[in-house]
């Protein structure tokens with residue numbers, strides 16, 4: 053095969069038959085400002101934790117929106133809740149509340165023993 057210097061990645065298309073968005077809908081009810089997010093990435097660009105780790109809050113809340121929850125609880129531990137992302141969000145998304153509620157929702161199976 054010819055090496056073009058790049059590779060094609062697998063499709064990131066959402067399969068809604070296999071994905072449950074129940075947690076995402078719940079998060080939206082708890083933090084209604086999340087509906088205004090238009091994925092600009094300002095939150096990640098200014099994130100304090102991003103300066104020291106590979107943490108991306110935008111990647112985390114985008115994965116949550118897509119119903120892809122694996123590994124997110126561990127990722128969210130890198131956030132130190134400084135609140136800078138909330139200050140710079142042009143759409144007024146309450147990211148600090150978003151992060152705390154994502155943590156709560158992702159921790160539920162541990163607390164209740166359910167998956």
Ligand code: SF4
Pocket residue numbers: 088089090091092093094095096110140141142143144145147
């Ligand atoms: S800064 Fe606000 S609008 Fe932009 S990606 Fe982050 S949460 Fe969404």
Ligand code: SF4
Pocket residue numbers: 095098099100101102109130131132133134135136137138147148151
């Ligand atoms: S609250 Fe968390 S995600 Fe937001 S800027 Fe601070 S460390 Fe980053």
